Amino acid sequence: MDGSHASGSKVAAADGPGTQRTQYPYVTGTSIIALKYKDGVIMASDTGASYGSTLRYKSVERIKAVGKHSLIGASGEYSDFQEILRYLDELTLSDHMWDDGNSLGPKEIHSYLTRVMYNRRNKFDPLWNSLVLGGVKKGPKGEEKYLGMVNMIGTHFEENHIATGFGNHLAIPILRAEWREDMTFEEAVKLVEKCLLVLLYRDRSSINKFQIAKITTEGATIYPPYSLKTYWGFSAFENPSQGAVGSW
């Protein structure tokens, strides 16, 4: 930021000379983990939101249901995510008002988000998020599972398992090694918890309060937050300077 106005760093797009768009995020959420399993898609994240390196909020939902067939998870700027949720509410409302028995599936919602994110980057006014979209919908070939992501500049793709942020470095190797298409929900929860625990230990902005959500043909379920059991009793943790004696 060129520092001329303290308040000018996040002005809505009322264009004119001196207007400045979001150039960096304020309150951010960390990784999202998501994977396909036997009956649908499971998604998980912690409930923290950081203000720089300060843990500002400890109980925010970063996973939400969209329409009847989808779940969205977001890392990055939390207020931008709330704006995206407003867009999606508008979208699902207008979809509902057609009242024609059709409804937008995860594929359509992902496609919509892709266009929103790419358009905003073209205006140099990005929504500072990585979004994960998962869902199941009955299609011509029966139940179709869907899992995709899109980032703040519009790069998007589909995958069987996705992890954003730190998760892309720490969780993806675990998921690649252990993921199967026919996992039961219980197995999927175990795998997701393993990833979350690694992130909790190594991602300093993650917190020990997690939410798991699933989407199946029965609809979306977002479970209440809970904690994982941690172990910090390693001897290197208890006396870290032992074995590293200084010269003085």
Added chain:
Amino acid sequence: MARFDPYENNGGTCVAIAGAGYCVVAADMRLSVGYSILTRDHSKIAHLADKCVLASSGFQGDVKALQKNLAAKELVYEHNHNKKMSCPAMAQLLSNTLYYKRFFPYYAFNVLGGLDSEGKGCVFTYDAVGSYERTGYSAQGTGATLMMPVLDNQLKSPSPLLLPARDAVTPLSEAEAVDLVKDVFASATERDIYTGDKLEIVIINSSGSRRECIELRKD
């Protein structure tokens, strides 16, 4: 503090080889950013018309926007003219589309392959802002610097300065061209970290088009 950057390099390599009655268009399926791989199964190839295939690498967001835009224009052309767009027509359209965004370019490196109106194989190669040339073969993307000298060595295109102008199409048979494509990708994958995982090959000839997929190194 880090400023917003509207571009990202997602890597990837595209190759096309034209022969007398065929064209081979190929691209790897890795999508990466920095040292991370986003996915190992992402197609960079768009089938724009019967005899016209586009392979693009660069920034995936721009690549998809560009390919969707061209596909939409092709559909309108079909409705207006009651025929599919020819490959040379699509080549000019692509050039204009890229130049239209000259001052906020599509970060996309394209190779367009197909058959021309006489049924001869054709390849068009581009830069990000729309400069283009019809050639007999080309490579674009992160692995292009590794592949292009090999293709030059194996295919020896006639100089564009020769008069009368010679055909740029390669003397190889279709099967030989496909094998060459597989070899150059396998080689580039050894040294280019942005190329690998899988290779998607589309072959267009007088009897239509077919798609082939082979595995590449995943490290």
